[in-house]
Structures are given as structure tokens and as C-alpha cells.
Amino acid sequence: MIEAMRALKHPDANEFVLERVFYALSDPVRLDIVRRLAEVDAASCGELDGGRPKSTVSHHFRVLRESGLVHTDCAGTTHMNTLRRADLDKRFPGLMGAILNQPVPDVKRSRGAK
Amino acid sequence: MIEAMRALKHPDANEFVLERVFYALSDPVRLDIVRRLAEVDAASCGELDGGRPKSTVSHHFRVLRESGLVHTDCAGTTHMNTLRRADLDKRFPGLMGAILNQPVPDVKRSRGAK
Numbered sequence: 001m002i003e004a005m006r007a008l009k010h011p012d013a014n015e016f017v018l019e020r021v022f023y024a025l026s027d028p029v030r031l032d033i034v035r036r037l038a039e040v041d042a043a044s045c046g047e048l049d050g051g052r053p054k055s056t057v058s059h060h061f062r063v064l065r066e067s068g069l070v071h072t073d074c075a076g077t078t079h080m081n082t083l084r085r086a087d088l089d090k091r092f093p094g095l096m097g098a099i100l101n102q103p104v105p106d107v108k109r110s111r112g113a114k
Numbered sequence: 115m116i117e118a119m120r121a122l123k124h125p126d127a128n129e130f131v132l133e134r135v136f137y138a139l140s141d142p143v144r145l146d147i148v149r150r151l152a153e154v155d156a157a158s159c160g161e162l163d164g165g166r167p168k169s170t171v172s173h174h175f176r177v178l179r180e181s182g183l184v185h186t187d188c189a190g191t192t193h194m195n196t197l198r199r200a201d202l203d204k205r206f207p208g209l210m211g212a213i214l215n216q217p218v219p220d221v222k223r224s225r226g227a228k
Binding site for chain 1 (some may be wrong): 214
């Protein structure tokens with residue numbers, strides 16, 4: 001029962017809205033999370049938060065979930081996140097490929113590497 | 115001199131920021147303007163405003179200009195807008211094509227046709 005209450009809501013692929021996806025990607029922290037998730041099968045919030053405060057990061061993950069970009073599984077105390085690439089490709093053909101193909105500006109790469 | 119003062123500022127293509135483009139596209143009114151501009155050489159604000167109040171539309175055009183999506187020329191009292199497709203394609207290869215390829219939801223088509 002507690003597990004059921006903690007399950008997070010995710011929109012179905014046919015409920016995805018293009019403008020909401022763009023809004024989710026309009027923040028550098030969220031775009032960075034999406035780029036990182038595109039390179040792995042799944043990652044915990046801790047692996048993606050870049051040391052930012054939990055309250056800030058929780059908000060970003062909620063926006064990412066509600067847009068359809070990210071799926072979060074609650075596994076005990078750890079939240080595991082995945083990019084919903086198959087759903088996104090089905091709903092918005094070619095879009096995620098084009099977005100993820102954009103080079104990451106050097107300043108962000110070096111900042112991320114710190 | 116008056117003409118020079120009225121000239122609007124536009125970022126160079128190398129100053130475009132991906133997140134700002136996504137923010138500009140995160141509003142249905144602005145996404146609609148971009149889609150309409152993609153189908154014509156140029157259009158006045160009046161042809162694109164959908165009868166919305168001037169104050170609202172001015173804000174949307176400013177966001178579109180500042181992101182790099184739209185160029186506005188002041189020709190007398192008329193502002194003519196163009197999509198900066200060549201600059202966008204140079205800065206973000208493949209991105210605008212993928213965005214403009216997304217089908218427009220039926221509800222928006224019928225609303226726009228009214």
C-alpha cells in the first residue's frame with residue numbers, strides 16, 4: 001500500500017505535448033539530465049543531480065516526468081530514472097535524435113567535468 | 115536616426131542558445147507563429163497575431179527574436195517577420211526540420227482555421 005502510494009504518475013505517450021517537452025528542455029539542468037540519461041540505461045537522482053539541493057532537483061525531475069521525457073521508478077529509497085526514448089520516438093518521430101545530436105557547448109562540458 | 119533607434123536587436127547565430135530556443139517554443143502561441151512563418155517568406159505581426167492583444171503578441175515576438183528564431187524588420191509602421199531558418203540550421207543542424215516535421219494536433223488546426 002505504501003509502495004502504491006509512492007508510485008509516481010507518468011503520462012501515456014499519446015498524452016505528450018510538444019510545448020511541454022520544449023518547456024522541460026528549456027532549463028540547462030533539465031537538458032543536462034536528459035543528455036546524461038541518453039547515454040545510460042538508467043540512473044539514480046543522486047547520480048544526476050550534480051550536487052544540487054534536493055528540493056531544486058525534485059522540481060526538475062517532476063517537470064521531466066510530467067512532460068514525458070523521464071520515467072522514475074521508486075526502488076526502495078532509490079529513485080531510478082530512464083529516458084522514455086521509445087515513447088518519445090513514437091510520439092515525436094526524429095525529434096529526440098535531432099536534439100541529442102546537438103553538440104554540448106564547451107563551457108558546459110568543462111563545468112560538468114569538475 | 116529614428117529608423118536606427120527603432121531597429122530591433124537580434125542575436126548572431128553563434129550566440130543562439132539551445133535552451134532559449136526551447137523556451138521560445140514552449141508556448142503554443144509562439145510555436146504556432148514559428149510554424150506559420152515556416153510556410154511563408156515573411157509575414158507581418160498582424161498576419162500572425164491571431165487577433166490577440168498587441169501587448170501579449172509583442173512579448174511573444176520579443177522572446178522569439180531574442181532566442182534567434184525570428185527576425186523582425188521595421189518597414190515604416192509594419193513589422194515584417196521571417197524565420198531565421200538558415201541561421202538556425204547552421205547553429206543547430208537538423209533541429210528545425212525535426213521540429214517542423216511534427217504533426218500539428220487536430221484541435222489546434224481547427225482552432226487556427228476559425
